Amino acid sequence: MLNYKQLHYFWRVAKAGSIARAAAQLRLAPQTISAQIGTLEEQLGAKLFRRVGRGLELTPAGDLTLSYADEIFQIGRELEANLRNQADSKDILFRVGVADVVPKSIAYRLLAPALAGGARVRLICREDKLDRLFAEIATHKVDLVIADRPLPHALGVKGHSHSLGRTALAFFATADLAARYQPGFPRSLHGAPMLIPGDSSTIQMGLTRWFSDHQIEPRIVGEFDDSALMKAFGKAGTGIFPAPAILAEEIEEQFGATMIGRAEGIWTRYYAISVERKLSHPAVLAISEAARAEEAG
Known part of the structure; x- marks a missing residue:
């Protein structure tokens, strides 16, 4: 099992840049720290430092170990802070x-x-x-x-x-776009300027199938990972955008967009x-x- 005291000594030396400076900070003899890091290197089966002139430089294994040590000790600090907060509150x-x-x-x-x-x-x-x-x-x-x-x-x-x-999915657009593409929905979306969620969203997959099932090929103007940014482009009249139908009132109020119609059969689940x-x-x-x-x- 990893010795966290030895890992801490390594971490302090890596941050300080030398055993002597780390020893002064920790109020320990340099020989003690050097011996502990040597034991850690034996356990890990890799050299963590190499000598460069009078100083020390991290090896590739040392760089990797330092990245893990940073995370380990950050989590430790968060644990202490959270426990103190719980005790006081x-x-x-x-x-x-x-x-x-x-x-x-x-x-x-x-x-x-x-x-x-x-x-x-x-x-x-x-x-x-x-x-x-x-x-x-x-x-x-x-x-x-x-x-x-x-x-x-x-x-x-x-x-x-x-x-x-779950909630149903609907299409929204500015009043001008809605007036143009609402009649004949959903076939009216064929060739329409469309803003869609990025490929990290499950909605994009559902939309692709829905468009295919209805033989609709919209003109994809943009893809957005951030749904708020997509709505901002929609507010500017850049294109039609999908959003949960349950938010229709809020979208109309905040973005001045009108619901064109629902994408029947597509549900957004949470x-x-x-x-x-x-x-x-x-x-x-x-x-x-x-x-x-x-x-x-």
């Missing part, structure tokens, strides 16, 4: 990762019940690419991931996907991904129960 820490393909308004609707319950919850919410969030749920950096797809089995990540419901098969975190339970109640209603 009655708030329940709730760390959520939201996939960047999930519309902000949908994320809010799904997460709002966590803050509306009786428990005092402190929400820490961050947005990122889905593959990175899957890695973070595996390493317990987040309690929950909000995504537009379940956790793929092929990743080998231990986690469970809990359905939060999932809460956790390491628990049986949910126990009070904030996660509140989200799951609210989603079930809305779907049943």
Whole structure:
């Protein structure tokens, strides 16, 4: 098993640039640190430093080890900070990762019940690419991931996907574009300027099939990973864009866009991904129960 004290000595030497400086910072004899790093190198089976003149330089193995050490000690600092916060506060820490393909308004609707319950919850919410969030749920950096797809089995990540419901997909556009392309929908979309989500979104796959089934070939003007940016281009009249039908009122108010029609048969689905098969975190339970109640209603 890796000796973390030895790893810490290596990390301090790599940051300080020499054994002597690290020894002074740690108030230890240089020989002690040198011996501990030597033992670590034996355990890892690789040299971590090489001499360059009077100084030390990291080897390729040292560079790799340093990158892991940076992450390990960063996680350690986060652990200490979180435990101190929990000891000093009655708030329940709730760390959520939201996939960047999930519309902000949908994320809010799904997460709002966590803050509306009786428990005092402190929400820490961050947005990122889905593959990175899957890695973070595996390493317990987040309690929950909000995504537009379940956790793929092929990743080998231990986690469970809990359905939060679905919503129909619709097409929106400025008043001028809507007046032009609404009559004869959906055939009117053939050749129409279209803004679509990027290939990291499950919506793009559904749209491709839907267009093919209806023998429609729109003119793709742009692809966007960020749904808010896509709507901003739509607001400027650049093209027609798809969005969850449940947001129709909000889209009309914020972006001045009118619903042209629904893409019948396409559903956008959302999932809460956790390491628990049986949910126990009070904030996660509140989200799951609210989603079930809305779907049943």
